[in-house]
Amino acid sequence: MVLYEERIVSRLFLPIILLPIAAMAWGTWETYRAGKGFEIMAVSLLLLVFLLLDLIAVRIEIDGREIRIRGVMGLVVRKTIRIEDIKSFRVSDHWMKCYGTIHFTLPAKGCVLIKRHNGWSVSFPTNSPEEVARALSILGVPREA
Numbered sequence: 001m002v003l004y005e006e007r008i009v010s011r012l013f014l015p016i017i018l019l020p021i022a023a024m025a026w027g028t029w030e031t032y033r034a035g036k037g038f039e040i041m042a043v044s045l046l047l048l049v050f051l052l053l054d055l056i057a058v059r060i061e062i063d064g065r066e067i068r069i070r071g072v073m074g075l076v077v078r079k080t081i082r083i084e085d086i087k088s089f090r091v092s093d094h095w096m097k098c099y100g101t102i103h104f105t106l107p108a109k110g111c112v113l114i115k116r117h118n119g120w121s122v123s124f125p126t127n128s129p130e131e132v133a134r135a136l137s138i139l140g141v142p143r144e145a
Contacts, residue, residue: 004062004135008125010106017052024048051076058104060124062135067114069104069124077104081122083139087115090144091129098123112136115144 028041054071061068064083071077079102090113092098098111100123110129114122126132133143 002061002063003138004060004128004131006060006126006128006132007057008060008106008108008127009057012107013056017056021045021049021052058106058124060126060132062132062139064139069122079104079122081114081116083141085116085118086136086141087117088142088144089114089133089136091133093129095125098125 024041024045028038028045031037031041050073054073054076057072058077059068059070059072061070066083067081067086069077069079069081090098092111092113093109095106095108095111098113100113100121102120102122104122104124106125108125109127111123111125112129112132114124116122137143
């Protein structure tokens with residue numbers, strides 16, 4: 001049973017991400033016209049598209065066992081935190097106020113910092129920080145002041 005689910009998409013980063021894809025597509029076309037190196041450029045373009053698409057959005061899911069943070073395809077952006085590994089959490093009202101050892105950055109209304117028992121911390125943006133706090137409180141995770 002999923003207690004909380006959210007998808008954060010950054011429309012602000014979309015033009016910034018499309019610029020290198022367009023430049024790489026133009027370079028791939030030019031190597032095709034030149035007749036040399038097209039295969040390498042085509043594979044590089046495909047890898048770049050997959051990488052950048054994975055970075056443009058984050059999906060957050062909280063259920064009774066774990067917190068899952070994934071990108072669009074989950075190739076690069078992917079983190080799972082088991083609930084029993086969480087020492088405490090903190091909620092902030094701006095997406096730039098949380099800095100964890102592992103930090104997911106996309107513009108949103110707030111952010112959540114998860115402190116783990118092993119010392120590593122994870123922070124992620126959210127548009128509903130109090131809803132995330134409520135879901136974690138239901139699971140018995142202590143909240144920092």
